[in-house]
Amino acid sequence: MTIKKEKDRIIKITEILIKEYPLIKIALDHESPFELLIATMLSAQCTDARVNIVTKDLFQKYKSPRDYLNVTQEELGKDIFSTGFYNQKSKSIQACCTQLIEKHSGEVPADFEALTKLSGVGRKTASVVAGNAFGIPAIAVDTHVIRITNLLGFVNTKDAKKIEVKLKELLSEKYWVNFTHWIISHGRKICIARRPKCLECVLINYCPNRKNE
Numbered sequence: 001m002t003i004k005k006e007k008d009r010i011i012k013i014t015e016i017l018i019k020e021y022p023l024i025k026i027a028l029d030h031e032s033p034f035e036l037l038i039a040t041m042l043s044a045q046c047t048d049a050r051v052n053i054v055t056k057d058l059f060q061k062y063k064s065p066r067d068y069l070n071v072t073q074e075e076l077g078k079d080i081f082s083t084g085f086y087n088q089k090s091k092s093i094q095a096c097c098t099q100l101i102e103k104h105s106g107e108v109p110a111d112f113e114a115l116t117k118l119s120g121v122g123r124k125t126a127s128v129v130a131g132n133a134f135g136i137p138a139i140a141v142d143t144h145v146i147r148i149t150n151l152l153g154f155v156n157t158k159d160a161k162k163i164e165v166k167l168k169e170l171l172s173e174k175y176w177v178n179f180t181h182w183i184i185s186h187g188r189k190i191c192i193a194r195r196p197k198c199l200e201c202v203l204i205n206y207c208p209n210r211k212n213e
Contacts, residue, residue: 003169003170006154006170007170009206010154010167010170010171012206013152013203013206014171014175014179014182016202016203016206017182017183017185017186017202017203018182020182020185020186020202021181021182021185021186024178024181024182024185025181026128026132026181027048027049027052027184028040028043028048028051028052028055028128029052029055029056030055030059030133031059032133033107033108033110033129033133033134034064034065034100034107034108035055035059036128036129036132036133037096037108037118037121037125037129037133038055038058038059038062038068038093039051039052039055040124040125040128040129041089041092041093041096041120041121041125042054042055042080042083042089043083044085044089044125045084045085046083046084050082050083051083053082054079054080054082054083057079058079058080061079062079064106065096065097065098065100065101065106066097066101066106068093068094068097069094069097069098069101073087073090073091073094074090076090076093076094077089077090080093089120092119092120093120095119095120096118096119096120096121098119099117099118099119100118108129108133110130110133110134110136111130111136112126112127112130112136112138115129115130123141123160123161123164124140124141124142124160125140126138127139127140127141127164127180128140128180131176131177131180132177135177137173137174137176137177138176138177139164139167139168139171139176139177139179139180140180141160141161141163141164141167141180142180142184144183144184144186144187144188144191145163145167145180145183145184146158146160146163147187147191147193148183148186148187148191149163149166149167149183151191151207151208151209152203152206152207152208152209153207153208153209154166154167154170167179186203190202191203196211198210198211198212199212
């Protein structure tokens with residue numbers, strides 16, 4: 001398939017998803033770029049719903065990077081225990097907060113490359129924060145995006161960076177941030193990993209991996 005045909009196809013799919021999920025927004029509760037950064041770091045290998053339960057109290061206790069450094073790693077680990085991998089997450093959060101204070105005056109940088117240089121922040125987390133906190137065009141490639149873009153035939157790889165590059169090639173920047181939300185919404189409601197509802201799917205005519213029964 002030519003690039004032009006791929007672009008035309010993904011535009012049609014995107015237009016369908018926009019109509020199907022008109023009120024999308026990021027699922028992680030937050031009131032500042034810093035809170036979104038912490039919540040996204042906690043969301044690794046954890047559901048957004050669980051993260052929101054944890055951050056409801058966490059964000060009352062910790063309001064700034066300095067607050068996360070005023071407790072031991074063990075105490076922070078207990079506060080985020082139910083998000084899983086709490087030892088590594090608490091270590092990464094404290095290292096990240098140290099860098100925010102030392103290099104960015106305690107503020108989350110509104111710059112994608114600067115975000116990726118923070119401890120515990122990969123391209124996905126940087127994309128989430130850049131796009132949703134600062135309006136910087138970015139595509140966050142999570143497990144839903146990996147799975148569904150493969151099913152739709154736009155990519156044939158599990159490599160998140162390669163998928164990000166491909167999607168940016170096919171999609172106009174104005175869709176980048178929300179494309180992730182549309183795909184996530186569709187993945188949670190219809191294109192469920194172990195039990196996809198293909199016969200209810202608005203994208204069935206565009207999916208080479210659809211099941212017709």
